[in-house]
Amino acid sequence: MxxxxxxxxxxxxxxxxxxxxxxxxxxxxxxxxxxxxxxxxxxxxxxxxxxxxxxxxxxxxxxxxxxxxxxxxxxxxxxxxxxxxxxxxxxxxxxxxNKTMSTPKPVLLIDANIEYSDDGNALIRIRIVHFETEQYYDKLTFIVGHNVDNAAMVLTELSGKLDELPRHIFVPSDSLYMIFTTDRTINATGFMLEYEIITKEMNCSSDDITKSQGHIQSVNYPQSLRTNLDCTWNLFLPSSYIAIEIEFHDLHLANGKDYLIVHSGDSLTPYTGEMKALKILFYSFNITLNLITRHSTDDYRGFNLSYRGILINEENIHEQTSTAELIVKHQQLSCGKRYSSSINGTILTSGYPIYDYPVNIDCTWIVDVFDGQNVLLRFDDFDIDSEEDIVQIGLLNDVTKYQLFSIIGSTVLPSAETKEIDGASLPLHLNSSTRSLRQKQHSLTGYYNLTKTQQWIIQPSSEESIEILFNSISTTSDRTVCFLIESMDSYPISVCNYQTFPMVIYQIRSFTLSIKPSFVYTLVNYDIHIQKFEKKTIIQYIVESEVELTVPDYPHVHCEWHVNIENSSVIIINIKNIEDLDTTFLVKATTNSCGQFLKPNDFMYIYYENNDLISKNCHWFIQGSTDSTFIVNVYSNDTSQNPQLYTTAGIKLILNQNIVIPYSDFYIKYISNLTIYEQFIIILYHYERSW
Incomplete structure (x- = not known):
């Protein structure tokens, strides 16, 4: 059972x-x-x-x-x-x-320490030759440093047979402590390890390179690339060169562990992973290449590249470099992550330690732990903008403790600042609060523990329009979160997690993008990309007396219609669908004769002017169907005088006011004023009543 x-x-x-x-x-x-x-x-x-x-x-x-x-x-x-x-x-x-007794403790068989004094620059690599212990009960524990009582320093624990274990263990430190413990029952053959201390190698660097062209390759290329390298090459060409073109023939590095970093002026571009046949142009006569390796196995070739300087008077630079694609591949590191079922781990900001984290980020890292379990956070390095950026730590599932403390400033926290948190889910939140997005492209992605409204301002130039691509918005099953898009001259647009994705929205003016929690806090994960495009301008010249104007389907568009109709005093523009702007109807107004009959359509008008000051009362007959209803509005350039206009039922028409006429047939009567010049337009909208 x-x-x-x-x-x-x-x-x-x-x-x-x-x-x-x-x-x-x-x-x-x-x-x-x-x-x-x-x-x-x-x-x-x-x-x-x-x-x-x-x-x-x-x-x-x-x-x-x-x-x-x-x-x-x-x-x-x-x-x-x-x-x-x-x-x-x-x-x-x-x-x-009543006897005093105690439980036998596990047997400690090995208490070993590997240490090499190199100011923290050395690494330790261990190769497992043989390993066989009783699964779960006899284990070998690797601890970084000397603090064996600190669970946060445990690198890994091994137990079982070799086939189920990693062949190599890479220790990013020059100090390692190993403890092997067993219980009192089943035994096995044990283990055999080989270790290697790898000191940092910097003699691979070169003096300033002043030749206008040449080749550079990593140490031992194309054989195995060594780890713990820190190599630098300075290209320092004469000032008569305005640019340096670099062509990668081969790049084969450990993705996310090895980096070739190109410094050009204030910009820094890291390359990692594998790529070939890449040509890049840097507009500077002085650039620096820095190779940093931290891989655990020697399975990588390194890099091989050539370079050449571009003179100031050299023509057709872009044509000469177009033989290969001019692109820059950045290593895309996640902004935020969830850590589950792990006794320890490492949390890094985007790009650490190779380059600075970007501005305008809002990242949350979540550590899931068992109920009541302690979480020990040790800050090995801490450097953020002391004025605008902030790190917040709290409990995700306790609304009273979602922000236990905040860290602001640029300092390495001492050991006294180590924090222990007791809870089931611990969010570590980095907020870089610069919110005005002026770049051509911007991505908003990652996990966030939303505790207050977040807002971004997107400002295009007069020649730009914006595409907002919502790939996904997700939150917990019982919550709803919405992004709000607001601008000065349009209705707010909401995009919520229950809608269908991907979704694209276009904007042509500055707007704000915001999201606020539906409760005291909300866990949200979203993927949004914002891109600015050069606005396409369409100009159409209108000379006909009547024309239908349509807005093209192209999203990034600015439309202008230049109207030039001779001998016309009034132009009427009727927008049939103002929300979608699908059709606009433009008409040159001509005078309606007295006594004219008007039959119903969607848009009718009566245009009249008394320019000869002769007594001329007029009336016009409007003939509808059985279920017709009309909305009537009167417009005039002179708003100080209201024309004497009446309907069949004696209803007086007032300037700039909608009057509903619930009749199928009626007339509009005008009583002339001999003392003033009058000009007016009566707009009539017809629709069928539904019963």
Whole structure:
């Protein structure tokens, strides 16, 4: 018989307190899924979670040895399982004795230290020749540095057979501590390791290179590229050269670990990974190449490139460099990440340590831990903008502690500033608060723990339009988050996580892009790309008396219509669909004769002017269908005088006011004023009533 999945069972052992009383726990049977189904034993301590007050943890199918507890307070026992594999469970007996007894500790077989004094510049590489220990119970622990009691310094733990383990272990430090511990039962053949201390090599650098063209390649190319290199080549050409063209014939580096960095003026461009046949132009007569390697295996060739200087009077530079594509490949590093099921790890900002993190970022790193487990954060390096950038640390699932403390400034935190956080999910949040996006392209991506409204200002020039590409917006299943796009002359646009993606929105003027949490905090993950384009201008000259104007489907467009109609005093523009701007109808107004009949259509007008000051009363007949209704509005250049206009029912028409006429047939009567010149337009919109 087996136990069930997803169970949590608790027991408590209490007894009268007495001096030197020991509780003996004896296991008669033990069979659980290793690591995932576990039995915890601990003391009931006021103010501490069970995880922090535990005394022992048991898991697997191996029968534990008797466990002895010096009884001072109630003892709790807790058994929990996951939703996969099950076992037969356990049988545990307990008894009290007045004898003082203690549980045997694991046997310490090896306590070794590898250290090389090189001011922290050396690396250690270990090759596993043979490894066989009892799985889970006999283990070799690698600790960086000397602080063996600091769990954050544990590099890795090995247990089991070689086929299931990495062949190499790379230690990014010049100090390593190793501890091998076993239990008192099954043994194995053990292990054999070889280690190598790799000192930093800098003699691969060269003096200033002044030749106008040449070749540069990494040490030992195309054979194995050595690790822990820091090589520099300075190209310093005469000032008569305005640019240096570099052509990569081969680049083969460890992606994300080895970098060839090109310094040109204030700009810095890192290259990593593998690429060929790449030609790049740098507008400077002085550039520096810096190769930094930190790979663990010697499986990389390095690089091979050629360069040449471009003179000031040299013509057709772009044509000469067009034989290869002029591109720059940046290593795209993630902004934010979620760390799960790991006892330790390393969190780096984008580009560290090769180049600075970019501006306008808002990154969140989330560390998932078991309930009650402690998280130790150790800052090995800390350098941010002291005026505008901030790091915040808090608890993701506790709204009262989502921001426990903030770090502002450029300083390496001392050990006294190490923070211990007790919680289930720990967000580490870096905010670079410069929010005005003026670049041609910008990406907003990553995990964020949103605790307040975030806002970006996007400002195109008068010759630019903007494309906003929403690839994805996601949050927790019970939340809704929306981005809001707002500009001065249009309605706000909302883009929310429940909509279909990808989605593209175009803007032609400055706007703000903002997002705010739907609760005190909101975990959100989004991928948004903003790109500015040169605006396309379309100019059309209008000379006809009537024309239909349509907006082209091209998204980045600025349209102008220049109207020049002779002998016309009034031009009427009727926009049929102002939201989508699909059709605009332009008409040259001509005078309507008195007594004219008008039959219904979507757009009608009556244009009249009394320019001879002769008494001339007029009326016009409007003939609709059975279900017709009309909206009438009167416009005039002279708003101080209201023309005497009446309908069949005696309704007076007022300037710039919509009047509804719910009749199918009616007339509009005009009573002339002999003392003034009058000119007006009556616009009539016709529609059918629905009953």
């Amino acid at each position: 087996t136990y069930d999945n997803n169970i949590l069972c608790s027991w408590e052992i209490t007894a009268a307190l007495s001096t030197n009383r020991t509780l003996i726990l004896t296991f008669l049977h033990f069979d659980t899924e290793y690591f995932y189904d576990e039995l915890l034993i601990g003391e009931t301590v006021s103010g501490l979670s069970r995880y922090n007050s535990k005394l022992a943890r048991f898991s697997g199918s191996k029968l534990p040895e008797p466990f002895y507890i010096s009884y001072k307070r109630p003892i709790w026992i807790e058994f929990s399982t996951d939703d996969t594999i099950v076992g037969t469970g356990f049988i545990l007996e307990y008894a009290f004795t």
